[in-house]
Amino acid sequence: MAWSGRLALTPPTLADVAERAGVSRQTVSNAVNNPELLRPDTLVRVQDAIAELGYSPNRAARNLRTRASHLIGLKFNPAQEGTANAAMDRFVHTLVETAADSGYHLLLFSGSTDDPLGGYDDLLRSTAVDAFIVTDTYLGNPQATWLTSRRAPFVAFGRPWDNPGATHAWVDVDGAAGTQLATEHLLDKGHTRIAWIGWRKDSFIGEDRRSGWLRTMHARDLATTGLASRVEDTVASGREAASVLLDEAHPSAFVCASDTLAMGVLHALGDRGIHWGRDVAVVGFDDSQVAQVVPGGLTSVRQPLEEVAVELVRALGGLLSTPPVAAPGVLLSPTLAVRLSSG
Amino acid sequence: MAWSGRLALTPPTLADVAERAGVSRQTVSNAVNNPELLRPDTLVRVQDAIAELGYSPNRAARNLRTRASHLIGLKFNPAQEGTANAAMDRFVHTLVETAADSGYHLLLFSGSTDDPLGGYDDLLRSTAVDAFIVTDTYLGNPQATWLTSRRAPFVAFGRPWDNPGATHAWVDVDGAAGTQLATEHLLDKGHTRIAWIGWRKDSFIGEDRRSGWLRTMHARDLATTGLASRVEDTVASGREAASVLLDEAHPSAFVCASDTLAMGVLHALGDRGIHWGRDVAVVGFDDSQVAQVVPGGLTSVRQPLEEVAVELVRALGGLLSTPPVAAPGVLLSPTLAVRLSSG
DNA sequence: GTCGTTCCTTGGATCGATCAAGGGGATCGG
DNA sequence: CCGATCCCCTTGATCGATCCAAGGAACGAC
Numbered sequence: 118m119a120w121s122g123r124l125a126l127t128p129p130t131l132a133d134v135a136e137r138a139g140v141s142r143q144t145v146s147n148a149v150n151n152p153e154l155l156r157p158d159t160l161v162r163v164q165d166a167i168a169e170l171g172y173s174p175n176r177a178a179r180n181l182r183t184r185a186s187h188l189i190g191l192k193f194n195p196a197q198e199g200t201a202n203a204a205m206d207r208f209v210h211t212l213v214e215t216a217a218d219s220g221y222h223l224l225l226f227s228g229s230t231d232d233p234l235g236g237y238d239d240l241l242r243s244t245a246v247d248a249f250i251v252t253d254t255y256l257g258n259p260q261a262t263w264l265t266s267r268r269a270p271f272v273a274f275g276r277p278w279d280n281p282g283a284t285h286a287w288v289d290v291d292g293a294a295g296t297q298l299a300t301e302h303l304l305d306k307g308h309t310r311i312a313w314i315g316w317r318k319d320s321f322i323g324e325d326r327r328s329g330w331l332r333t334m335h336a337r338d339l340a341t342t343g344l345a346s347r348v349e350d351t352v353a354s355g356r357e358a359a360s361v362l363l364d365e366a367h368p369s370a371f372v373c374a375s376d377t378l379a380m381g382v383l384h385a386l387g388d389r390g391i392h393w394g395r396d397v398a399v400v401g402f403d404d405s406q407v408a409q410v411v412p413g414g415l416t417s418v419r420q421p422l423e424e425v426a427v428e429l430v431r432a433l434g435g436l437l438s439t440p441p442v443a444a445p446g447v448l449l450s451p452t453l454a455v456r457l458s459s460g
Numbered sequence: 461m462a463w464s465g466r467l468a469l470t471p472p473t474l475a476d477v478a479e480r481a482g483v484s485r486q487t488v489s490n491a492v493n494n495p496e497l498l499r500p501d502t503l504v505r506v507q508d509a510i511a512e513l514g515y516s517p518n519r520a521a522r523n524l525r526t527r528a529s530h531l532i533g534l535k536f537n538p539a540q541e542g543t544a545n546a547a548m549d550r551f552v553h554t555l556v557e558t559a560a561d562s563g564y565h566l567l568l569f570s571g572s573t574d575d576p577l578g579g580y581d582d583l584l585r586s587t588a589v590d591a592f593i594v595t596d597t598y599l600g601n602p603q604a605t606w607l608t609s610r611r612a613p614f615v616a617f618g619r620p621w622d623n624p625g626a627t628h629a630w631v632d633v634d635g636a637a638g639t640q641l642a643t644e645h646l647l648d649k650g651h652t653r654i655a656w657i658g659w660r661k662d663s664f665i666g667e668d669r670r671s672g673w674l675r676t677m678h679a680r681d682l683a684t685t686g687l688a689s690r691v692e693d694t695v696a697s698g699r700e701a702a703s704v705l706l707d708e709a710h711p712s713a714f715v716c717a718s719d720t721l722a723m724g725v726l727h728a729l730g731d732r733g734i735h736w737g738r739d740v741a742v743v744g745f746d747d748s749q750v751a752q753v754v755p756g757g758l759t760s761v762r763q764p765l766e767e768v769a770v771e772l773v774r775a776l777g778g779l780l781s782t783p784p785v786a787a788p789g790v791l792l793s794p795t796l797a798v799r800l801s802s803g
Numbered sequence: 804g805t806c807g808t809t810c811c812t813t814g815g816a817t818c819g820a821t822c823a824a825g826g827g828g829a830t831c832g833g
Numbered sequence: 834c835c836g837a838t839c840c841c842c843t844t845g846a847t848c849g850a851t852c853c854a855a856g857g858a859a860c861g862a863c
Contacts, residue, residue, distance in 0.1 A: 142820080174819080176529070177520050177527075177587065181849065486852095490811090518850065521818090521850040524850075527818075
């Protein structure tokens with residue numbers, strides 16, 4: 118067993134292994150990093166010594182020499198409570214596992230809410246991380262240009278909406294395709310008056326999702342005027358918006374930019390004694406926990422967050438290899454989790 | 461501005477700063493780590509140079525020399541989807557911020573689901589982290605004894621249920637106090653037949669929460685026989701359990717070990733056309749997002765996760781200081797988020 | 804002028820791994 | 834028998850900060 122018993126205070130070093138195996142330090146180093154350079158029998162001998170001593174290379178020393186930390190920075194944004202970023206969980210977990218497969222660990226950091234660059238600078242200058250995964254790109258992406266100018270490797274979860282010419286690596290989910298799926302699903306169910314409740318116009322993501330609904334409706338020559346609403350991403354706003362739409366436009370179905378808004382719609386329908394799922398269909402976005410546990414279940418667009426994580430790590434792997442391999446943008450398609458709220 | 465323009469490839473070193481400030485390396489090091497040793501005016505001069513060059517000490521070098529990484533390992537467990545670990549988000553975020561205040565960053569790692577020790581060993585041996593925060597302690601805590609034997613500093617979120625004699629630092633939330641709050645709240649509302657739906661007997665946490673309900677009922681000499689049920693933590697199980705209880709024991713209120721189970725109760729009530737919140741009261745546990753967005757809102761016990769994070773970091777600070785300060789166990793009290801589901 | 808502070812410098816060693824050359828032994832052709 | 838050529842392994846320097854110990858310059862007190 119690994120260094121049992123004795124004080125665990127000083128882990129074995131490369132030199133200890135070397136002595137035990139009767140070889141030089143460099144040979145041990147090679148055994149770890151370039152095994153093919155060793156004769157098979159010495160390799161075995163060294164590996165045995167490594168196992169017996171329970172040796173793992175000291176990270177700090179390795180990092181110092183190789184000028185790499187094998188850490189990837191991830192900004193853990195202040196979660197606005199009530200928002201459906203519970204999905205973050207699914208995402209981060211896959212990220213951790215995938216990164217580990219490539220020999221990387223995730224380093225979490227935070228920064229002031231209002232400063233999008235907060236935290237990045239320090240980590241970069243102290244060479245604490247090799248690269249970043251940037252996820253806070255709802256409204257533009259100043260981090261991207263800044264990081265690029267710093268020559269810091271990074272991959273973004275989110276398209277460079279405000280700068281289509283950007284050449285950095287990114288991965289995103291096709292929101293429009295998601296709402297198109299949702300809308301077509303409702304059309305298949307026989308609905309024709311399908312309303313949209315989304316976010317305010319300054320949200321790139323919101324407008325993207327809206328466009329999927331819009332184009333699908335237009336493709337069937339269905340009316341959309343008066344059937345759309347743009348509000349804050351809260352349950353109360355969704356409820357209010359649904360109420361107005363029900364009064365004025367009499368839709369038989371709703372597609373929403375988020376599960377939060379969809380929950381608002383369910384409230385509004387409940388207020389009027391309308392049986393949702395039977396009388397009026399509702400589809401949300403994000404496939405949050407809420408969508409899954411609400412009675413009957415809420416049909417919702419599900420983002421392939423696991424795939425996103427995998428693609429992000431793949432892209433990072435390219436950037437961090439020598440020579441770096443530039444990664445193109447990747448756009449993934451969401452799926453639809455169908456439940457009773459859509460009939 | 462910090463090293464603008466030129467290649468960002470080689471960040472400035474201590475020696476660069478020393479030269480620019482016209483002092484020795486040692487003095488710069490002191491300016492950073494022991495400012496009180498410098499005369500005020502030289503300190504300013506050095507700090508100016510640091511700012512001008514945009515210097516941050518190289519982490520790897522510092523880590524190597526000081527034998528510390530200023531990283532704290534946190535195992536990011538495979539999230540069983542549907543469980544209310546959306547709360548993790550709130551917790552982790554505070555953890556990140558609080559740790560940063562003490563100069564620490566969080567390192568995420570994962571391990572095989574079945575092996576509770578997975579991942580810890582490697583990080584420890586390669587001196588990649590200074591300490592761990594252990595959160596996966598639902599069923600016993602083998603990590604604790606293992607880490608203790610390795611002399612690895614760590615703090616646990618969760619009491620050492622299976623080993624009351626354990627001396628390591630821990631922080632936990634008083635689940636019994638939470639369900640007591642919930643039960644008393646219902647008693648105040650006039651309910652006397654209050655049912656319990658919890659987890660199976662092998663869950664320490666589940667039994668703890670159950671005991672809060674039990675002792676409160678007994679304190680008022682109210683019957684509890686036939687009013688309790690122990691099931692899996694799923695919506696379906698909660699629904700089924702509630703259904704049986706409604707038939708056989710006719711409770712007017714439910715206290716549940718989780719929001720998931722509480723959602724199951726709401727389903728069961730909905731099935732029978734019982735208006736929950738008016739006819740029958742329901743209280744959940746965790747104050748998850750679901751509790752907040754369900755129509756009318758689900759009354760739920762809220763864990764002070766932010767406080768937990770703060771206490772964990774405080775305890776770690778003690779363990780990592782020299783000399784180490786042993787931290788006692790800390791038990792925090794939850795609060796009750798009252799919403800319409802309890803009338 | 805001597806002694807003692809205070810503040811900073813100097814030169815070195817050190818942490819543990821990797822990089823870049825260099826060296827010993829076997830093998831082979833001449 | 835000698836030198837060229839591999840192959841496999843070793844040697845010394847290096848990454849950048851910190852620790853250590855000794856020493857020098859300026860200043861005030863006696």
